[in-house]
Amino acid sequence: MKFVDEFRDPSAARALVKSITEIAGDTEWKFMEVCGGHTHTIYRHGIEHLLPENIELVHGPGCPVCVIPMGRIDDAMWLAEQPDVIFTTFGDMMRVPGSRGSLLDAKARGADVRFVYSPLDSLKVAVENPDKHVVFFAVGFETTVPSTAVTLLRAKTLGVKNFSVFSNHVTIVPPIKAILESPDLRLSGFLGPGHVSTVVGIRPYRFVPEVYGKPVVVAGFEPLDILASVHMLLQQYADGRCEVENQYARVVRPEGNTAALKLMGETFQLRPHFEWRGLGFISQSALKVHDDYADFDAEVRFSMPGVRVADPKACQCGEVLKGAIKPWECKVFGTACTPETPIGTCMVSPEGACAAYYNFGRLHRETALLVGQGAPVG
Amino acid sequence: MTSERLTPSASEVPDPEDRTRIRVEEFRKRRPRLVDEVITMAHGAGGKSSAALVDHVFVEAFRNPELENLGDGAVLTLPGGERLAFSTDSYVVSPYEFPGGSIADLAINGTVNDLAVSGARPQWISAAFIIEEGFSIEKLKQLAAEMRAAADVAGVQIVTGDTKVVPNGAADGLYITTSGVGVIPAGRELSPHMVRPGDRLIVSGTIADHGMAIMLARGNLDIEADIESDSAAVNGLVEALLAAAPGTRWMRDATRGGLGTVANELAQTAGVGVVLDEGLLPIDPTVLGCCDMLGIDPVYVANEGKFVAIVPAAEAEAAVAALRSQPGGAQAAVIGEILADPPGIVAMRTPFGGTRIVDMLVGDPLPRIC
Ligand code: SF4
Numbered sequence: 001m002k003f004v005d006e007f008r009d010p011s012a013a014r015a016l017v018k019s020i021t022e023i024a025g026d027t028e029w030k031f032m033e034v035c036g037g038h039t040h041t042i043y044r045h046g047i048e049h050l051l052p053e054n055i056e057l058v059h060g061p062g063c064p065v066c067v068i069p070m071g072r073i074d075d076a077m078w079l080a081e082q083p084d085v086i087f088t089t090f091g092d093m094m095r096v097p098g099s100r101g102s103l104l105d106a107k108a109r110g111a112d113v114r115f116v117y118s119p120l121d122s123l124k125v126a127v128e129n130p131d132k133h134v135v136f137f138a139v140g141f142e143t144t145v146p147s148t149a150v151t152l153l154r155a156k157t158l159g160v161k162n163f164s165v166f167s168n169h170v171t172i173v174p175p176i177k178a179i180l181e182s183p184d185l186r187l188s189g190f191l192g193p194g195h196v197s198t199v200v201g202i203r204p205y206r207f208v209p210e211v212y213g214k215p216v217v218v219a220g221f222e223p224l225d226i227l228a229s230v231h232m233l234l235q236q237y238a239d240g241r242c243e244v245e246n247q248y249a250r251v252v253r254p255e256g257n258t259a260a261l262k263l264m265g266e267t268f269q270l271r272p273h274f275e276w277r278g279l280g281f282i283s284q285s286a287l288k289v290h291d292d293y294a295d296f297d298a299e300v301r302f303s304m305p306g307v308r309v310a311d312p313k314a315c316q317c318g319e320v321l322k323g324a325i326k327p328w329e330c331k332v333f334g335t336a337c338t339p340e341t342p343i344g345t346c347m348v349s350p351e352g353a354c355a356a357y358y359n360f361g362r363l364h365r366e367t368a369l370l371v372g373q374g375a376p377v378g
Numbered sequence: 379m380t381s382e383r384l385t386p387s388a389s390e391v392p393d394p395e396d397r398t399r400i401r402v403e404e405f406r407k408r409r410p411r412l413v414d415e416v417i418t419m420a421h422g423a424g425g426k427s428s429a430a431l432v433d434h435v436f437v438e439a440f441r442n443p444e445l446e447n448l449g450d451g452a453v454l455t456l457p458g459g460e461r462l463a464f465s466t467d468s469y470v471v472s473p474y475e476f477p478g479g480s481i482a483d484l485a486i487n488g489t490v491n492d493l494a495v496s497g498a499r500p501q502w503i504s505a506a507f508i509i510e511e512g513f514s515i516e517k518l519k520q521l522a523a524e525m526r527a528a529a530d531v532a533g534v535q536i537v538t539g540d541t542k543v544v545p546n547g548a549a550d551g552l553y554i555t556t557s558g559v560g561v562i563p564a565g566r567e568l569s570p571h572m573v574r575p576g577d578r579l580i581v582s583g584t585i586a587d588h589g590m591a592i593m594l595a596r597g598n599l600d601i602e603a604d605i606e607s608d609s610a611a612v613n614g615l616v617e618a619l620l621a622a623a624p625g626t627r628w629m630r631d632a633t634r635g636g637l638g639t640v641a642n643e644l645a646q647t648a649g650v651g652v653v654l655d656e657g658l659l660p661i662d663p664t665v666l667g668c669c670d671m672l673g674i675d676p677v678y679v680a681n682e683g684k685f686v687a688i689v690p691a692a693e694a695e696a697a698v699a700a701l702r703s704q705p706g707g708a709q710a711a712v713i714g715e716i717l718a719d720p721p722g723i724v725a726m727r728t729p730f731g732g733t734r735i736v737d738m739l740v741g742d743p744l745p746r747i748c
Binding site: 008010013014043044045046047049050104105107108109117223326328329333334335338339340341350358359360361362363364367368369371372 | 394395396398399401402405406410413416417418419420425426427653672673717719720723725727728729730731732733734735737
């Protein structure tokens with residue numbers, strides 16, 4: 001199997017791990033990877049076990065599917081079950097449990113739920129089905145906002161009448177702040193979000209070193225990116241620096257994508273507050289469709305129940321999302337809560353820490369090392 | 379690896395993370411429960427939900443020793459001692475024509491392959507058609523001709539059949555069910571229980587072609603790529619393999635659920651660890667590119683002309699050479715090995731030097747966001 005080999009070269013990895021082990025010394029390090037994409041890479045490539053044991057990677061809140069509260073899923077299902085509605089969504093939202101099952105269940109009961117790869121596909125469905133109303137279930141951090149923004153703009157330009165967006169877009173900085181404020185977590189630094197930063201740039205993270213005294217390295221998603229970023233964080237400590245650095249410079253520009261930011265500003269506006277799964281209400285942490293686009297705002301066009309639903313009792317997703325506990329520390333992990341019968345969101349998205357650990361990481365460290373270093377069988 | 383580290387019970391283990399891992403393993407070994415009230419697409423996707431459905435509805439109702447093996451085909455012994463393999467499968471693929479094949483050749487190849495990996499020489503096929511009112515007869519003729527051509531290539535005869543027509547809207551064009559019978563030559567014994575630590579895992583060619591071709595042919599992805607289904611009969615390859623590696627333990631065609639599902643079924647039935655080497659998986663670069671783009675793991679993507687064989691290490695080289703000398707076998711490769719520990723688990727050695735688990739797939743592979 002051939003990969004983007006440059007970023008998955010085992011000899012480069014070994015060299016980095018060696019150097020990391022040296023500068024890490026025997027201090028206990030705890031770095032949080034903010035993005036679910038990082039969590040996925042870390043487990044998919046077995047990075048956790050490659051790092052020395054005194055470096056712990058703590059999984060952060062940057063999994064867009066994971067942070068959606070139950071009430072919003074119930075609203076989505078309510079929308080999907082309205083007459084003459086085609087409800088469109090990204091694939092991995094279909095399995096997220098609400099209080100009455102998931103969108104997949106709604107589909108099995110007869111609702112017209114379709115998965116799409118982009119909001120523009122959803123708009124296409126609207127154009128092809130003029131006698132139906134098509135709703136797009138918009139989720140994601142700043143990474144996915146621009147494509148929803150472009151779609152809103154296109155819908156307005158085309159004068160499409162039967163299309164709306166149910167916005168659940170969230171922003172990355174407020175949860176990072178919430179985590180830094182939480183007393184039970186002693187972090188040594190952050191692997192900053194890669195995809196989000198292509199849009200917002202690296203400046204929004206400056207408060208992390210400046211106010212909270214923690215270094216940030218914006219990291220890419222290939223396994224070597226993760227190792228290189230851990231190395232850069234340790235190097236900052238070794239040099240006595242504390243700043244925002246950009247490991248993912250091949251993709252992320254310091255100022256971000258100004259055109260996308262401008263478009264986002266025109267099509268979305270900040271909500272005063274928004275509920276996050278497990279983290280509760282965070283002010284100015286989410287985006288609603290801009291008043292100028294109210295015709296395309298599902299929350300304006302439909303009177304959804306909008307009921308706040310408490311997370312299931314057993315669910316410790318909030319603690320997992322804050323990095324306060326490891327997935328396996330949740331009492332229902334792997335027994336009552338599995339990818340097939342998820343209780344919480346972190347078990348649904350492939351970027352969720354519980355799913356990543358369940359699917360890829362359930363190996364004893366020694367076994368993992370033995371298997372990983374075994375001679376190729378070829 | 380020795381068996382010293384074979385999983386102890388949860389209460390004996392001091393480390394809480396290990397305790398959780400053991401508890402999860404114990405839980406995974408339970409037969410899946412059927413909790414749903416209605417059928418969802420996951421019940422047809424070949425993962426745990428399918429297993430639960432078959433267990434709790436069909437095995438429950440039909441119970442008998444042949445069925446309970448839950449193989450790809452039943453192995454039946456005639457009064458004279460000869461053994462037959464008997465298998466059946468339905469084909470509902472949409473769209474019914476796609477690059478590299480159609481529902482017609484799938485219907486033949488799928489059943490032929492189920493028989494072949496049971497160790498049988500496929501011989502006779504039955505075909506039943508459920509046709510939607512309004513379906514073009516010209517098209518039907520063409521599909522029948524394709525079935526005939528596929529049967530000729532595989533060396534089987536279509537000896538009986540049935541036709542039903544349903545009203546417009548009650549089916550999606552055309553569904554085909556085929557059943558097949560093959561004779562198992564005397565002395566051939568294949569079983570997951572013969573698999574031993576140290577054995578090698580061979581795949582007969584590139585993986586993930588069929589599933590990806592279908593995903594693209596559905597046309598709702600904005601991806602243009604030249605990917606063809608691998609739909610083909612593998613009975614020729616199977617015979618070549620068994621001739622070169624008579625000690626072959628077990629085979630399975632890697633259809634729905636892909637290589638990952640087959641490896642998991644093996645690990646669980648045989649109680650062994652299966653290690654796959656990601657760097658050795660034969661996979662077409664275009665297919666891999668599409669999988670990467672969609673966030674889909676190629677080990678779970680369906681194949682329609684590939685099988686997995688477990689052979690003793692000493693015969694692995696000969697087995698691969700024999701496969702490679704056959705048409706359709708050029709990409710055959712050893713891609714993994716069997717270990718005693720960790721039992722019931724499929725682990726992937728990444729080219730990066732790391733290790734991860736390859737678990738059973740849950741539901742259909744759904745592409746991930748961003
Ligand atoms: S195991 Fe399930 S309930 Fe527990 S934190 Fe993870 S996703 Fe949430």
